[in-house]
Amino acid sequence: MKSWPFWWPICSTYKFLGREVRKSMKASDEIFEKKQRLVHEILRTRREMGMTQKNIEAACGVKQPVIARMERGLTDPQLTTILKVLHPLGKTLKIVDIEEESDK
Numbered sequence: 001m002k003s004w005p006f007w008w009p010i011c012s013t014y015k016f017l018g019r020e021v022r023k024s025m026k027a028s029d030e031i032f033e034k035k036q037r038l039v040h041e042i043l044r045t046r047r048e049m050g051m052t053q054k055n056i057e058a059a060c061g062v063k064q065p066v067i068a069r070m071e072r073g074l075t076d077p078q079l080t081t082i083l084k085v086l087h088p089l090g091k092t093l094k095i096v097d098i099e100e101e102s103d104k
Helices: 008-015 019-048 053-060 064-071 079-089 098-103
Strands: none
Touching (some): 019 079, 053 064
């Protein structure tokens, strides 16, 4: 009996997925990347301002362990959590047209 590598079913399944499924997977990847950039910006700004996670907790009420998990990418934070964390950093979110975003 032939022994297939453990990853073969995953690769072969992906290879034969329909076009729409592959498109939605690509869209998910793009959303994930945008979320990573957002969290990275939060972390960068917090460090530039010399604030600790405890300082952010005191300023906005989001518990330090939640902030730590968000910064490490271990959670999918809710929009309200992100907005609360952004406020003491002097930041907010802005809705822009997709074309405008891709120009950057």
